Amino acid sequence: MKSPPHRSSIDLAIRHYSSLFKLPSFRLVLTLLFIESLLFGLALSTPFIFSLVWVARWLLNGFSPFIITLLADIFAINLFLKRDLILKFRRMLFLSFSSNLLFLAFTVASALIKSYFLDVNLSVKVLFLGFFAATSLRLLVIYATSFSNMLAKIVCGLLQPSLVLAFAIIIYGMDFSATYYITHFLLSFVFSLMSIWLFTAILNKVGIAAFGIPSLKLFRAFLADWTESVEQPFEEILEQLGEEREVNVSLLVFKGEHEEIKAIMVIPNLHPGPFKNIGSSPLPGLIGRLLESKYRCVVSVPHGISGHELDLVSQRENQKVLEALDKSLREIDNFSSRVTRFLVVEKNCAKVGCQVFNGCILLTLTMAPETMEDLPLELNDTIIRKAMELGFSWAIAIDSHNSIDGPFDMERATSLISIVSMIAMEKASLLEYTTGLLEVGAGKIIPSDLSLKDGIGPDGISAIIVGVEGQKVAYITIDGNNMVSGLREKILSSLRDLSIEYGEVFTTDTHVVNAVVLTERGYHPVGEVVDHDKIIGYVREAVIEALKNMGPSKVAWHRTTIRGIKVIGERQISELSLLTDKVSKKAKSLSIIFLLSALTLTILLTLI
DSSP states (O other): OSSOHHHHHHHHHHHHHHHHGGGHHHHHHHHHHHHHHHHHHHHHHOOOOSSSSHHHHHHHHHHHHHHHHHHHHHHHHTTTTTSSSSSOOOHHHHHHHHHHHHHHHHHHHHHHHHHHSSSSHHHHHHHHHHHHHHHHHHHHHHHHHSSSSSSHHHHHHHHHHHHHHHHHHHHHHHOOOHHHHHHHHHHHHHHHHHHHHHHHHHHHHHHHHHHHHHHHHHHHHHHHHHHHOOHHHHHHHHHHHOEEEEEEEEEEEEEEEEEEEEEEEESSBBOOSSSTSTOOOOOEEEEHHHHOOOOOOOEOOBBSSOOOBBBBSSSSHHHHHHHHHHHHHHOOOOOBOBOOOOOEETTTEEEEEEETTTTTTEEEOOTTSOOOOOOHHHHHHHHHHHHHHOOEEEEEEOOOOOOOOOOHHHHHHHHHHHHHHHHHHHTTTTTOOSSSSSEEEEEEEEOOOOOGGGGGTTTTTTEEEEEEETTTEEEEESSSOOOTTHHHHHHHHHTTGTTEEEEEEEEOOTTTTTTSSOOOSSSOBBTTTSSHHHHHHHHHHHHHHHTTTOEEEEEEEEEEEEEEEEOOOOHHHHHHHHHHHHHHHHHHHHHHHHHHHHHHHHHHHHHH
């Protein structure tokens, strides 16, 4: 079995929505619009008579639609769409450019009919067909994407093409009655509205059948976050779809000799997704920011065993987790210096590191350099059950999430890691607690020159060094979503000259780095676009900082169970992600509605 269905569904959704980032720059949109307007003017300036007067007429006829479009869109944005989440001026201009392309094609056909067939009546009818096509596209896009009221949508959809149509008719100098023009206009407009109503009604049924929510409402919510980072509309939908679960969060807390907290390792068994700033995507950074500001210590949040089925639905649920963590930290009092040495068991590429802290066994799990992705929650239950059988008080398993290179065979990885974990825990159960001093140091680096687009989240790079009986173990956490294969090994090798005997490199699996770059994957794993030496340099800085402040310490572990937390759920996240593909395919098949409407309109226009 390869990657779980909900992961491939999410990847499919990312591929669909990543195309929404490909809008040209404002300058390019203006340039395209101006060139298009000149072509429009050229079509209106037939027949071609090459003279200074004709050139002046052409430029005037071309410049006018450009100004009309600019003024119409400025008016629409400032009067009707001022508070719209998505439709900003650049997007409206690009929409005008796109709808004008349809209008331009029909205008060229109309000009040819007028000039070479001398059929003025037919040329006018072709112009109105162009108006129908342009208005349909414009109204459809505005209806699908805008959060404004229906009247504002209709006015903004109708205004610009109506003005361009009026200009074309004036330039043509056609002498028809007002009734003639009004009839043609109303027919074109009504057919446009009817086509859009039918198209969207059928499209919305796909979402209603799956979730009881119209497809276009989901589409708008996606767009609001992916284009403007406004998470509320989409999170409101997730709140409706979510299901309540209880989640576990485990903590290792290290105190210095003066009772000050030196470092906190938070391992949540919930997933920091689904993408960007939605739900629990920013949770690792939120945890780090809260606890570091409150306790003045280094906080690392490696990835606990979990998948997208445990994505939280909203910032409100994140707040519940933060409050529960803060409360738990105030309750911890079982500090001890009882720690074992660190051991590693490796078999068939599965690597499990173990260290016992006062009855709690910490396990680090990886398949590196093979691909490592989310492990199933059932594995966590299996590990805890075995740990209890062996006499441990609790078990904390970290999904290192530190190697990606091709597809992930979850069934194979789970089986291998489960087997090796059992062996490692049995060996760890035979370890004696050290009699020497427990020393701990912690350091954190927030690289100022790396960002979400580089695959690095706001929580940066942290290092917690645990020293017992001369053995130094480095727990490195990088705020990112997975890591390119081979970088883990480079990092660990680079620490040997710092007397780091063992260690592991984790990523937080934060999804704030997802959906911010135009890649097939939708994000950059750590090390994909950043020079490895630069990352290694930052890791070494964090480790050196930790080594400098190493000192006598005590450690406590704590398990927090948070009940009534709303998560998306595996079925919902899979179906929600697949819906984007279903709607996309449905929309393509429904495009025939506009062709049939255009054909019917053509027949009617020839009869009047």
